[in-house]
Amino acid sequence: MTQTQIIEMVQMHHPEMGDTEIRLHLNKALDEFCEGTRILKGQQTFTSRSSTRYYELNDLDGDSSVTDQHKFIDVARVDYNNYQISRLQDPPEKYSSS
Amino acid sequence: MATNERSKALEHVWWIEYTSEKSTGYHVPSLAIAKVTTADATTSFGTATSGKTVRVYGSVYDEDFVASGTGIALTEEPNIPTQFHEGLAHYVIMKGYENKMSQDPQSLQKSGYFRNYWELCKKMGTEYGNRNFDSTGFSIKPADGFLM
Numbered sequence: 311m312t313q314t315q316i317i318e319m320v321q322m323h324h325p326e327m328g329d330t331e332i333r334l335h336l337n338k339a340l341d342e343f344c345e346g347t348r349i350l351k352g353q354q355t356f357t358s359r360s361s362t363r364y365y366e367l368n369d370l371d372g373d374s375s376v377t378d379q380h381k382f383i384d385v386a387r388v389d390y391n392n393y394q395i396s397r398l399q400d401p402p403e404k405y406s407s408s
Numbered sequence: 409m410a411t412n413e414r415s416k417a418l419e420h421v422w423w424i425e426y427t428s429e430k431s432t433g434y435h436v437p438s439l440a441i442a443k444v445t446t447a448d449a450t451t452s453f454g455t456a457t458s459g460k461t462v463r464v465y466g467s468v469y470d471e472d473f474v475a476s477g478t479g480i481a482l483t484e485e486p487n488i489p490t491q492f493h494e495g496l497a498h499y500v501i502m503k504g505y506e507n508k509m510s511q512d513p514q515s516l517q518k519s520g521y522f523r524n525y526w527e528l529c530k531k532m533g534t535e536y537g538n539r540n541f542d543s544t545g546f547s548i549k550p551a552d553g554f555l556m
Contacts, residue, residue: 311493313473314482319497324504332500333473339499339526340486344469347533349488352468360458364427364438370464377478380468385424385439389463390456393417401425401440402453 345383352380358390363405419443420456439464489536495529498522 311319317332344350356370367385368376388395420443426435441462442453456462470487472479480486486493505519 311490311497312483312485313480316493316497316500319494320500320504323501327500327504329475333475335500335503336473336496339496340470340473340488342499343488343492343495343530343533344467346530347537348467349492349533349537350468350470351466353463353465355461355463358441358456358458358460358462361455362458363442363455364425364440365462366427367424367437367439370439370462382437382464383467383469385422385464385466387465388422388439388441389461389465390420390422390441391413391417391460392463393414395418395420395422395441398421398423401423402442402451405442405453 348383352382354379354382416457417460419445421453488533492529492533492536495526495533498525498529502526 313333313336316336317329320332321327354370356365356372359372362372365372367382368379370379388397420441422439422441425438425440427438428435441456443456445452445454470480473486474481486496499522502519502522502525505515505522508515509519
């Protein structure tokens with residue numbers, strides 16, 4: 311169903327509801343559905359940067375735009391230079407200076 | 409050569425950590441990648457080598473519904489499977505009846521009706537999400553109590 315079809319279906323029950331209000335609720339529903347079901351799987355590629363340890367999950371490429379990539383709910387696997395790398399359960403106790 | 413490349417890549421590890429976002433001070437989930445080196449009794453977690461491709465796999469949110477711009481446009485469909493699109497409408501209908509409760513006492517019943525549909529949709533979505541898409545069958549050959 312397209313967005314317009316969903317909006318029309320809602321307005322059959324609530325003709326007084328505007329498109330903006332419906333979209334607000336639809337986005338909440340879609341987020342709740344994806345979070346609860348983990349139904350959508352995705353992958354995102356970026357390039358490692360020098361002297362960088364942390365990559366914001368919603369802005370992995372570091373271009374300050376969060377709309378050009380997937381929004382992650384959880385991370386299942388990470389490949390570095392095409393090899394699957396291990397996950398640490400907790401952050402290391404001590405980092406080195408570089 | 410390939411072995412060297414492999415062993416260098418496998419020196420790296422990842423984990424998830426909440427780090428402070430510079431401009432707002434809020435803590436945001438971040439993917440941390442480190443290169444592990446060990447010398448004598450000391451293990452060091454340094455930053456990863458730059459310029460390498462990193463690929464992250466996981467569960468993701470769908471795009472947002474939008475009137476215009478980046479996202480699910482008016483003529484587009486969400487990326488979740490088609491059978492769950494109606495469930496999204498049921499959620500909004502439920503919310504609409506919840507907002508009318510002070511004016512119409514029957515709205516409570518109506519919102520409950522659509523809440524059931526919404527909950528069922530999420531339940532079926534969870535089953536669908538956990539499904540193994542490779543349904544290729546396999547058989548176990550019976551044996552006479554000893555291994556060949």
